[in-house]
Amino acid sequence: MKLNFSTGFALGVAVLAAVALTGCSSDSGAENSGFVARVVDTVAVAVAESLDNAAVTGATEDRKDLVGPPEQNTPAVDLAARVRDAGCDLPVVADMTAKGSLLYAVYDGGLLIYDLKTKDYTLTPVEEPLNVLVEHSGEIYAGGDCLYRIDGAGLVPEEAEFSGNINALASFGPSLMIGTTDGLFAKNILGLIALMEEVDVSALVSDETGLWVGTDGQGLFRWNGENFNKRYLSRDKSLFDHVTALAFNHDHLYLGTFDGLYVYDGGSWKTLTIDDGLPCAYVSSIDASEWVVYIGTTEGLVSYHNEELVPVKKLGDKMIVSVCATGRRIIAATALDGLILKSGPAVTTLAEPWQEKDHELAATVQ
Structure with a gap:
């Protein structure tokens, strides 16, 4: 794995420039001012220090120890293989996000936009699979073999040249962070900047002051705007080698593996397994947008609140690929049962990506 420090410095300059532009807005609030102050402090330190000498280490590791020998890395569990083994040969929703009444979902055939109010939907096909969605600066972006911006029901390719397929996207200040099978990139007003190379990024999420980077085979990192620090548990440094999902809210980081x-509260890590109430060990998706956190696994969906895991009724035995909470509604993309909406006790199967347009849009599950 290679870490590109000179481009990291360029990103810091880009952040400062964008923040300066943001500061010209007359409606900037206290929260925005706090963010500006944090970014300015970060960039000031970056300017003062030589990034050529920046330490990219974990709590106790040297840079050369960031990636262990290949034989020490356990092969990741292939969720697609599990889906095939379960007898499903239909396209499966890979990721979802909601904005207003619209639900955006990507799958290996294209983009589905479902209106939760009117129950109408549109399908936009693509030749290559789409893997991930994110909202950034008021726009929705989708990633696969390239980066798209969603315009209405259409997909507009963005000018961004990078290597690998996009598996993770995150909004981090003025930058759109792009994680691919070959590295981590930042897209901002200066263009596309490579931050990490030769690393398979599987998940991204930002917190108040930094970015968490999960990989498939090379561990968990946190970027503070200057350095990448590897994070791990001292009892077993391999536990975070294969990150399947990341989410952050209310000062807590939620990390899924197989x-x-x-769960990290900023000071200590809490481990939750089958013995604590997970339906199975493979965590496929996490939604922490509300106070109740939803954890999707390949054998069911559970909620996590007040340090307690509880099965979600009527979804507790589904093979969950992705989960999205919007208000009091839960939307679960499953491998075998389609796209499911749960609102209170009612459970409805929404339009599935593989359905023809003239098929019935939804069927209530009894």
Whole structure:
């Protein structure tokens, strides 16, 4: 794995420039001012220090130890293989996000936009699979073999040249962070900047002051705007080698692996496994947008609140690929049962990507 420090410095300059532009807005609030102050402090330090000498280490590791020998990395569990083994040969929703009444979902055949109010939907086909969605600066972006901006029901390719397929996207200040099978990139007013190379990025999420980077085989990192620090548990440094999902809210980081769920409160890590109430060890998706956190696994959906895992009724035995909470509604993309909406006790199967337009849009599950 290679970490590109000179381009990291360029990103810092881009952040400062964008923040300066943001500061000209007359409606900037206290929250925005706090963010500006944090970014300015970060960039000031970056300017003062030589990034050529920046330490990219974990709590106790040297840079050369960031990636262990290949034989020490356990192969990741292939969710697609599990879907095939379960007898499903239909396209499966890979990721979802909601904005207003619209639900955006991507799958290996294209983009589905479902209106939760009117129950109408549109399908936009693409030749290559789409893997991930994110909202950034008021726009919705989708990633696959290239980066798209969603315009109405259409997909507009963005000018961005990078290597690998996009598996993770995150909004981080003025930058759109792009994680691919070959590295981590930032897209901002200066263009596309490479931050990490030769690393398979599987998940991204930002917190108040930094960015968490999960990989498939090379561990968990946190970027503070200057350095990448590897994070791990001292009892077993390999536990975070394969990150399947990341989410952050209310000062807590939620990390999924195929061996369980880990919750970080800023000071200590809490481990949750089958013994604690997970339906299975493979965590496929996490939604932490509300006070109640929803954890999707390949054998069911559970909620996590007040340090307790509880099965979600009528979804507790589904093979969950992605989960999205919007208000009091839960939307679950499943491998075998389609796209499911749960609102209170009512459970409805929404339009599935593989359905023809003239098929019935929804069927209530009894």
